[in-house]
Structure formats: structure tokens, C-alpha cells
Amino acid sequence: MSVFWFLAGLAIGILPLTIYRSHLSSRIDQLAKTLPPDEASVDLSIMSRLSMRLAHDQAQTEKLERKLEVWKQILYLAPIGYLQVDEENQLIWCNSAAVQLLGINQGDDYAPRLLLELVRSYELDALIEKAREKGQPHQREWRFYPASADAENLSQARSTPLRGLAFPLQGGEVGVFLEDRQEAVTLSQQRDRWTSDVAHELKTPLTSIRLVAETLQSRIDPPNRQWVDRLLNETLRLSRLVQDLLDLSQLDLNPAQRLKLKQTDLVTLINAAWQSLEPIASEKQVQFYYSGLASVIVRADEARMHRVFLNLLDNSLKYSPNKGIIRIETSVNDQSVSPQIQVDLVDAGAGFPEDAIPHIFERFYRADPSRVRSTQGREAMQPTSGSGLGLAIVRQIIEAHQGTVRAQNHPETGGAWVQVILPYERTS
Known part of the structure; x- marks a missing residue:
């Protein structure tokens, strides 16, 4: 009787082992199918096939690790800075150039730490957040001040002009390339x-x-x-x-100190600038239309701001066809942290060449041939000669007023579209 129970217990114990062995054999067969044809076709035992598969995977892993180490070494020795943060903006890796540019002192443990604790640059933090939020590369330029510079001596502290390019990675991580723009x-x-x-x-x-x-x-x-x-x-x-x-x-040199600020009506300056150019506009039969706010009072240097609109209107008039239209519209932009005045100027010319738009406000830059436009029954108009400094002066004056200016082509008219944005304080 005891023998019977022994055999019964043995059978019960062997049954799960048999099932497991069958499952393992089936799994090994599936893995063997992924082997190269010459290896998969060889009639090997289960353990031999499993060993070959493990060896193959290990070889591939080591190959990838070597490639990864090579690229990491190249990135570490690159002449431009690189850093990488995780989804919580903790610095997880950076190369030697980034350490020198930002003065990073991470210690000997190299444990991930919050980036703002290591680098007091809110511009860099905002750049990373922008790239993560948009899900695409984002670029920005700013001046980086060392952490040792206090608020009172910030203007005298040695700063480094930087250009950063942030791009999203997997798992919420973000990589950032940093370029020293000092030279x-x-x-x-x-x-x-x-x-x-x-x-x-x-x-x-x-x-x-x-x-x-x-x-x-x-x-x-x-x-x-x-x-x-x-x-x-x-x-x-x-x-x-x-x-x-x-x-x-x-x-x-000290642009803000060169300005004579006072309460100025931008609408009055726009109309005055157009009146100065009206004789030229009459010859070409170009019409001017203004829309928007009836009055825009801002603190500005009246003479220099008049120069801004004079240069912008003169540039548009220069490249407008006969009987063309130039439009200016003013509006209040409330989407930013503080209210801003937005001035949009659109002409009926051929627009800016796409490759020239990033250089429009550079000194001595001219894109005349691209903005020449043919008209019915006439030869292409040759634009009036210029120095290439008009739009450079516009940008310099606007930036001195803590504003921004950008150029693009209008999506509807195809003409040049210049947008000026200035700080604005509402008056009661």
C-alpha cells in the first residue's frame, strides 16, 4: 500500500514538471526562430539553442553599449555644452563644456539634483519647459550671470552670452545644447x-x-x-x-539712458510719419489705411519713435506697387503677463524672401532683388536705393524701449508684415 501512495505522489510531482518542460520547450522554439537562418536550421538540443540565443543577445547588447559609450565620449568632449534633465528638471548628465559655461559643481556623488539648484538661470529653465510643453526643439539667446553675482552688482558682473537649443527626449527628459556667443x-x-x-x-x-x-x-x-x-x-x-x-x-551705448521719455501718442506719430511721405506716395498712387485704437499713449522718445514709423512706412512705400495699399493696425495684447501695444504694418509688395527674414533687421542687409515686383504692362519696378540701415535703426530703437519687432509675410496678402510690440500702461 505504501508503494502505491509513493507512486501516486511521484506522479503528482512529475505532472507539473512535465507541463513546465513542455512550456519551456515551446518558448525556446519561438526564440530559436529569431536566430539567423544558418543557426536556426541546425538541429541542436534545447539547452544548446538557448545558449546560442543568450550569446547572440549578449553580443548585440555589448555592441550597443560600446556604441553608446563612444557617442557619450564624443558628446563629453564636444566644444559646445550639453546637458540633460529628467521629467522633474533634475540634471542627470552634462559634458565638460556645460560645466565650464554654467559653473556647475555637482559634487562627487553625481546624484540627480534640481537644475535650478545648480544653475541659477531662469532663462534656461524656461527654455527647457518650452521645449517640453511644445514637444519640439526650441531656441533662445540670453546673457548668463554667475551665481556669485548679486542683484546690486549684476550689471558689473562678468556675463556670458549664450544660445541654447532644447529638444524633447523620451520619458519627459529634455536635452539642451549650449553655445558660447562671446566671440x-x-x-x-x-x-x-x-x-x-x-x-x-x-x-x-x-x-x-x-x-x-x-x-x-x-x-x-x-x-x-x-x-x-x-x-x-x-x-x-x-x-x-x-x-x-x-x-x-x-x-x-546705454540705450535706455539715450532716450528722452515722455507721454507720447503713437497714432499721432504714425499719421505724422505718413504725411512726411505723402508726396512720394502720391506719385505711386499708394493709399494708406489706419485702423485700431483712436489714441495710444505710451512713455517713449517722441523723436526716435517717429523715426521708427518713418522708416517702416518708407520701406513699405519703396517696395509697394503702383496703386498699392499700406495698412497699419494698433491693438492691445492682453495675453502676456503685462499689457502690450501691438502695431501691425502690412504692405502690398511681394513680401520678404523666406531665407532673408532672419536677417531683415541686420545692418547693411538688403534683399532688394527679391522684393522687386512686376506690374501689368510695365517692367519690374526698381526700388529706390537705400543704405540697409533703416530697419536696423527700427530694431535698435524698439529694443531700447524694451519692446520687440519682427518681420514676416502676411498669410493673406503675401506682402511684408512688420509687427512692433511695446510695453503699455493703461491710463484711467
Whole structure:
């Protein structure tokens, strides 16, 4: 009887083992099918096939790990900074360039820490959040001040101009490339300083030439007076160019201190600027339409802000076809943290070339050939010559007023669309 129970117990114990062995064999067969054809076709035992599969997977894993280590080493030695944060904005890795640029001191444990604890840059934090929120790469430029700089000495502290490109990764992580822009800024400052010095040197002789030309203008016989008139016009054009360069150099140095701020009505300035250009507009039969607020009172430098609208309208008029239309609309933008005044100018020209839009407000940049437009029954209009400084002056003045300006093409008309945004304080 005891033998019977022994055999019964043995059978009960073997049954689960048999079922498990069958399941394991089926699983190994499935894994074997994923092997290369020459390996899968070999008649091997279960353990041999399993061993080959494990060896194959281990080889692939080691290969990927080696590739990952190579790329990580390249990224660590890259001349531009790189950092990576997790979904909670904790710094999980950065290369040596990022450590030097941001002054990161993570300690010896290399445990993830909140980025703002290591780098006091709210611009960098906002850039990361923007890329994570939009789900696409986002770029921004700002000046980074070291953590040791207090609020009182912030303007005297040594800062680094940075350009950051943030892009979303899996699991809510975000990677950021950081570029030191100090060399580019230094070269730009040297160029501007050289330009300003040349403008100062040219101002005096040009004034002398103009005075001589004006004196000769009344003493030359009428048949030959046209040559003096041409000389005088070219001298005046060069004088205006020199003055534009001097204005730019003055705004470069402490722009806010160069402004004479007072309560100014932008609508009045817009209309005054158009009246100055109305004789030219009449020749081309270009019409001007204003819509929006009846009055816009802001604290601004009246003379410089008039220059802004004069340059913008002159640029639009220059590239508008005959019988074209120029529109300006003002509105209050309440979507931002503080209210802003938005001024939209749209012309009926051919618009900006797409590749030129990022450079529209750069000094001496001109995209004349692309904005020439053919009209019915006439040859393509040749735009009036310009210095390429008009829109650069616009940006400089607007930024000095803590505002922004951008250019694009209007989606409906296809013409140039310039948008000016200025701080605005509501009055009761």
C-alpha cells in the first residue's frame, strides 16, 4: 500500500514538471526562430539553442553599449555644452563644456539634483519647459550671470552670452545644447566700433563738401548747375548715412539712458510719419489705411519713435506697387503677463524672401532683388536705393524701449508684415 501512495505522489510531482518542460520547450522554439537562418536550421538540443540565443543577445547588447559609450565620449568632449534633465528638471548628465559655461559643481556623488539648484538661470529653465510643453526643439539667446553675482552688482558682473537649443527626449527628459556667443558678440562690437569711428571721421569733411556745393550752386551757369545739384544730392545722401551710423552707435551705448521719455501718442506719430511721405506716395498712387485704437499713449522718445514709423512706412512705400495699399493696425495684447501695444504694418509688395527674414533687421542687409515686383504692362519696378540701415535703426530703437519687432509675410496678402510690440500702461 505504501508503494502505491509513493507512486501516486511521484506522479503528482512529475505532472507539473512535465507541463513546465513542455512550456519551456515551446518558448525556446519561438526564440530559436529569431536566430539567423544558418543557426536556426541546425538541429541542436534545447539547452544548446538557448545558449546560442543568450550569446547572440549578449553580443548585440555589448555592441550597443560600446556604441553608446563612444557617442557619450564624443558628446563629453564636444566644444559646445550639453546637458540633460529628467521629467522633474533634475540634471542627470552634462559634458565638460556645460560645466565650464554654467559653473556647475555637482559634487562627487553625481546624484540627480534640481537644475535650478545648480544653475541659477531662469532663462534656461524656461527654455527647457518650452521645449517640453511644445514637444519640439526650441531656441533662445540670453546673457548668463554667475551665481556669485548679486542683484546690486549684476550689471558689473562678468556675463556670458549664450544660445541654447532644447529638444524633447523620451520619458519627459529634455536635452539642451549650449553655445558660447562671446566671440561673435566681441566681433560685432568691434565692427560697430570701427563703423562708428569711420562715421565720426566722415562727418566733418562731408559737411564741408556740402557747404562748398551749396555755395557753388548759385554761382554756376544754369547749363552746368545740374552737376552741382547731383554732387549736393549725393553729399546729402552720404551725410544721412553717416548720421544713421552715429545714431546706431549712440543707441548701442546705454540705450535706455539715450532716450528722452515722455507721454507720447503713437497714432499721432504714425499719421505724422505718413504725411512726411505723402508726396512720394502720391506719385505711386499708394493709399494708406489706419485702423485700431483712436489714441495710444505710451512713455517713449517722441523723436526716435517717429523715426521708427518713418522708416517702416518708407520701406513699405519703396517696395509697394503702383496703386498699392499700406495698412497699419494698433491693438492691445492682453495675453502676456503685462499689457502690450501691438502695431501691425502690412504692405502690398511681394513680401520678404523666406531665407532673408532672419536677417531683415541686420545692418547693411538688403534683399532688394527679391522684393522687386512686376506690374501689368510695365517692367519690374526698381526700388529706390537705400543704405540697409533703416530697419536696423527700427530694431535698435524698439529694443531700447524694451519692446520687440519682427518681420514676416502676411498669410493673406503675401506682402511684408512688420509687427512692433511695446510695453503699455493703461491710463484711467
